[in-house]
Each structure stands twice: as structure tokens, then as C-alpha cells.
Amino acid sequence: xxxxxxxxxxxxxxxxxxxxxxxxxxxxxxxxxxxxxxxxxxxxxxxxxxxxxxxxxxxxxxxxxxxxxxxxxxxxxxxxxxxxxxxxxxxxxxx
Amino acid sequence: xxxxxxxxxxxxxxxxxxxxxxxxxxxxxxxxxxxxxxxxxxxxxxxxxxxxxxxxxxxxxxxxxxxxxxxxxxxxxxxxxxxxxxxxxxxxxxxxxxxxxxxxxxxxxxxxxxxxxxxxxxxxxxxxxxxxxxxxxxxxxxxxxxxxxxxxxxxxxxxxxxxxxxxxxxxxxxxxxxxxxxxxxxxxxxxxxxxxxxxxxxxxxxxxxxxxxxxxxxxxxxxxxxxxxxxxxxxxxxxxxxxxxxxxxxxxxxxxxxxxxxxxxxxxxxxxxxxxxxxxxxxxxxxxxxxxxxxxxxxxxxxxxxxxxxxxxxxxxxxxxxxxxxxxxxxxxxxxxxxxxxxxxxxxxxxxxxxxxxxxxxxxxxxxxxxxxxxxxxxxxxxxx
Numbered sequence: 001x002x003x004x005x006x007x008x009x010x011x012x013x014x015x016x017x018x019x020x021x022x023x024x025x026x027x028x029x030x031x032x033x034x035x036x037x038x039x040x041x042x043x044x045x046x047x048x049x050x051x052x053x054x055x056x057x058x059x060x061x062x063x064x065x066x067x068x069x070x071x072x073x074x075x076x077x078x079x080x081x082x083x084x085x086x087x088x089x090x091x092x093x094x095x
Numbered sequence: 096x097x098x099x100x101x102x103x104x105x106x107x108x109x110x111x112x113x114x115x116x117x118x119x120x121x122x123x124x125x126x127x128x129x130x131x132x133x134x135x136x137x138x139x140x141x142x143x144x145x146x147x148x149x150x151x152x153x154x155x156x157x158x159x160x161x162x163x164x165x166x167x168x169x170x171x172x173x174x175x176x177x178x179x180x181x182x183x184x185x186x187x188x189x190x191x192x193x194x195x196x197x198x199x200x201x202x203x204x205x206x207x208x209x210x211x212x213x214x215x216x217x218x219x220x221x222x223x224x225x226x227x228x229x230x231x232x233x234x235x236x237x238x239x240x241x242x243x244x245x246x247x248x249x250x251x252x253x254x255x256x257x258x259x260x261x262x263x264x265x266x267x268x269x270x271x272x273x274x275x276x277x278x279x280x281x282x283x284x285x286x287x288x289x290x291x292x293x294x295x296x297x298x299x300x301x302x303x304x305x306x307x308x309x310x311x312x313x314x315x316x317x318x319x320x321x322x323x324x325x326x327x328x329x330x331x332x333x334x335x336x337x338x339x340x341x342x343x344x345x346x347x348x349x350x351x352x353x354x355x356x357x358x359x360x361x362x363x364x365x366x367x368x369x370x371x372x373x374x375x376x377x378x379x380x381x382x383x384x385x386x387x388x389x390x391x392x393x394x395x396x397x398x399x400x401x402x403x404x405x406x407x408x409x410x411x412x413x414x415x416x417x418x419x420x421x422x423x424x425x426x427x428x429x430x431x432x433x434x435x436x437x438x439x440x441x442x443x444x445x446x447x448x449x450x451x452x453x454x455x456x457x458x459x460x461x462x463x464x465x466x467x468x469x470x471x472x473x474x475x476x477x478x479x480x
Binding site for chain 2: 003005007015016017044045046047048060062063065066067068080081082085086087088089090091092093094095
């Protein structure tokens with residue numbers, strides 16, 4: 001089974017260790033434990049998907065830290081990237 | 096742990112033995128190039144700075160150029176000036192000669208033009224090459240090492256595999272009495288609170304927050320969103336979504352030791368241990384700054400497989416991405432992608448990088464050295480006049 005990794009238990013995203021197709025079941029490593037999640041769409045190696053629903057405006061958490069904010073509702077198993085997350089730092093366009 | 100290197104008159108140790116032709120100003124590059132063509136065993140260091148710069152920018156360029164000349168990997172330096180520039184050849188020669196290594200300078204205008212400058216430069220180089228060729232390696236310890244660490248073409252494997260494996264090496268170097276310099280200020284944005292906790296003094300903590308704030312303020316003053324510049328398109332393609340995500344992975348490459356100080360760009364640390372150097376994440380500027388800070392060797396985690404090199408300091412490139420390790424073998428010195436496959440621990444990967452560090456310090460040519468890949472590019476913050 002294709003694998004993904006969650007770096008910190010507080011994270012709401014996992015990082016894929018293989019390319020996946022829509023509806024693939026992925027084995028997710030969270031520390032010493034593993035769990036399974038179905039991805040909603042084709043996603044590339046190294047990219048992230050949501051481990052649970054992330055509502056618009058909610059923080060996206062990886063490494064146990066905030067890496068940005070959802071710009072739309074993201075469902076479990078959906079690709080999490082620049083199309084649905086924005087950075088909260090270095091935003092000269094908002095200054 | 097024993098290494099071998101060239102002991103310099105000031106007691107520092109070089110792991111390479113370059114005779115350098117250094118332009119004090121971009122206008123002197125043609126002369127430097129002609130001399131390097133006559134003496135292909137020299138290392139040519141050209142750049143576009145040295146004149147028309149203001150205040151802090153001029154100081155930073157002068158400090159970095161002097162620091163490059165002082166780098167222990169360099170046996171001798173011939174500085175070539177034009178004679179009308181603001182960062183003079185005489186100033187650089189004087190600064191570099193504080194290391195007591197062999198240093199000479201000339202300026203084209205004082206010599207009476209290009210045709211007169213060439214034979215004078217040639218005589219200096221002939222002597223320097225002769226002296227350097229007779230130097231031999233002697234055994235030394237890791238306490239002689241200043242290790243630079245810089246990541247490039249980062250993807251999400253960097254924060255999981257190569258950066259933490261290199262962090263283990265950084266810790267090992269410091270435990271052996273050495274020095275580690277890492278930096279890339281934009282790539283601390285969003286992770287500064289983690290690094291700041293490791294500051295040895297409140298002053299160091301404030302310095303770290305200050306340089307990160309100044310960096311973020313420069314972005315805001317530009318009116319632009321940092322995304323697209325950093326994370327760069329290559330990072331985004333590799334799965335990095337925001338600068339915060341990149342930073343949280345990036346800081347792992349510096350290991351977990353206490354932070355002794357925050358250096359200006361190209362500034363040489365005054366003590367041992369872990370230092371943070373202010374400066375950009377862009378590879379040529381970051382590598383030049385590390386060489387200017389005295390790093391004899393640089394370890395470079397790269398998810399996407401950058402070919403990066405520094406002319407002065409051998410760059411050991413490490414990837415945690417199995418595809419990059421396969422596709423870009425000519426760029427990658429050490430493959431730690433077994434971590435991603437679950438076949439190796441971070442500690443095992445760190446040990447393999449550490450072993451390569453010892454090999455390279457003792458003379459093994461890195462991939463970028465074999466290709467002579469690299470350039471001098473000094474961070475510029477203000478306008479050129």
C-alpha cells in the first residue's frame with residue numbers, strides 16, 4: 001500500500017511518500033502507529049493531503065506548527081497546497 | 096576524529112589549497128580573467144560589486160570579499176583593483192594579510208594600464224603557485240572545521256530526511272569542538288520562535304528576531320507576496336506550500352545545539368559552536384556568504400537536486416528524495432532517501448554524511464568540484480549608484 005507520513009500528532013495534514021490516484025487507500029504513519037485514509041484525488045509524491053476536514057480560515061498544521069490558513073473548506077483526503085492554503089507571513093500584498 | 100589539512104600561518108586549517116586571483120571591483124574582472132587564463136592552476140574570483148554602493152551594502156561587500164580571501168582553504172591571494180573603486184585592492188590586501196597568508200595587490204591605473212599590470216600580476220602568481228605547491232597536508236581535528244550548512248531546491252523530503260540527517264552532523268561537529276554556520280533569513284520566517292528558544296543569551300535571541308523582522312519588513316515594503324519568490328516555483332512543485340512550512344523544515348539542518356550568535360552576512364564567527372548568518376536563501380549569495388564567514392566545507396541538502404557549488408568551499412550535496420537520487424546522480428554526493436523508504440534511520444543517514452564530510456575534508460572532490468560549478472555572488476540590499 002502507498003504510504004504517507006504525519007510528522008507531529010498535532011498535524012492535520014500528511015505528506016505523501018508516493019504518487020497516488022483518486023480513491024487510493026493510503027497507509028499513514030503517525031509516530032509508531034499507522035492508520036489508513038482514502039485520498040480524494042490524484043496527488044503527487046511529496047505533496048500533502050488533509051487528515052481531517054479543515055474549514056476555510058482554519059490553520060493548516062504540519063511539524064506541530066501553523067504553516068498557513070485554509071482559503072476554502074478542505075475535506076479529508078483532499079490535496080492541500082497553494083490552491084487552498086495561504087501563507088500568513090511575508091504578505092507584502094496585504095501590508 | 097582525525098582529518099588532514101593545510102595549516103595556515105594564523106593556525107587555521109584549509110582543506111583545499113587555492114591560489115586566488117580576486118577582483119576588488121567588477122571593472123577589474125577582465126584583468127583577473129586574463130591572468131587566470133595564463134595561470135589555470137589558480138582560482139579566479141570575480142564579481143560585480145566593489146563600487147557605487149552605499150553604506151551598509153558597501154560594508155557588507157567589503158567584509159565578504161575580505162572574508163573570502165581569509166578563508167583557510169586559500170593559500171595565497173592576488174587582489175586586482177582598477178585604482179578608482181570604493182572597495183580598494185589595497186584595503187582588501189591589508190585585511191586579508193591579517194591572516195599572515197601570502198597576499199599581494201596591484202591596480203591597473205597605478206601600473207600604467209592593462210599591459211603593464213599583466214606581467215606584474217604574473218610574477219606574483221608564479222611565486223604564489225610555487226609556494227602553495229610545496230605545502231602538504233598534516234593531521235588535524237574537527238575543531239579546525241567551520242562547517243557551512245545551506246539548503247536549496249527544497250522539497251518536502253528536505254524537512255523529513257536530508258535536513259534532520261544533516262542536523263545530526265552539525266551536532267557532531269560542534270560536539271567535536273568545531274563551528275557550524277547556517278542561515279537564510281527568509282527561511283526562518285514562521286520558525287523563529289523555535290530557534291530563538293536555543294539562543295544562549297537574550298541578546299542573541301533579540302538579534303535573531305531582529306534579522307527575521309527586518310527581512311519580513313523588506314518583503315512587506317515591496318508590496319509583494321513572498322510566495323513565488325520564496326517558496327520558489329521549484330519548491331512549490333516539490334510540495335512546499337508556504338514559507339512557514341519551508342522554514343520549519345529548513346531550521347532542522349542546523350541541528351539542535353545552542354545558538355551562540357547571529358552573524359552579519361559574510362561575517363566570520365568569533366567563537367566555536369552554532370551560529371546563524373543573516374542573508375538571503377538564494378543559493379549563490381548564501382554559499383558566497385558562508386565561504387566569506389570562513390566555512391571550509393558546506394553541506395547542502397537538496398530535495399530537487401540542485402547542482403550548486405561554491406568555488407572556495409567544497410559543497411557536499413545530500414538528497415532525501417529517491418527520484419532525485421536516481422535522476423540527478425551527477426549533482427548528488429550522498430543519497431539519504433532510504434529514510435523516506437523506511438529503510439534507514441536518521442542516525443544512519445547522518446553517519447553516512449559525516450563520513451563523506453571527513454573524506455571531502457581530507458581531499459575527496461565533491462560532485463560540484465569535479466564540474467568546477469559555482470560563482471561568487473554577494474548579497475546586495477540597496478541601490479547601485
